[in-house]
Amino acid sequence: xxxxxxxxxxxxxxxxxxxxxxxxxxxxxxxxxxxxxxxxxxxxxxxxxxxxxxxxxxxxxxxxxxxxxxxxxxxxxxxxxxxxxxxxxxxxxx
Numbered sequence: 001x002x003x004x005x006x007x008x009x010x011x012x013x014x015x016x017x018x019x020x021x022x023x024x025x026x027x028x029x030x031x032x033x034x035x036x037x038x039x040x041x042x043x044x045x046x047x048x049x050x051x052x053x054x055x056x057x058x059x060x061x062x063x064x065x066x067x068x069x070x071x072x073x074x075x076x077x078x079x080x081x082x083x084x085x086x087x088x089x090x091x092x093x094x
Contacts, residue, residue, distance in 0.1 A: 012032060013029055014032055016028065023047055024045055025046045026046075027042070028042075029042045029043075029044070038063070040060055040062050041060075041061040042058055044058045044059075
C-alpha cells in the first residue's frame with residue numbers, strides 16, 4: 001500500500017493488511033506519528049452488529065514492544081495448536 005497524505009499535513013497510514021475471518025475482519029495498520037519520526041501498529045477487530053453498525057476493538061502496539069508481542073503471540077498459538085486443538089481432535093474421534 002502506498003503512503004497516504006491526509007489533510008492534517010502528515011502521512012498517517014503507511015501500510016495496511018486486512019484479514020477476513022468469518023463474521024470478523026482484522027486490520028493490521030502501520031501508522032506514523034504526527035512528527036513522522038516514529039511509527040506504531042494498530043490491530044483492529046471489526047465485527048458487524050446489526051445492519052449498518054460495527055463493533056470495533058483496537059490495540060496499539062509500539063515499536064519497543066514488537067518483539068515481546070510477537071514472541072508471546074507465537075508461544076500462545078503454539079500452545080493452542082499443540083495442547084488444545086490436538087485434545088479437541090482426539091475427543092471428536094472417541
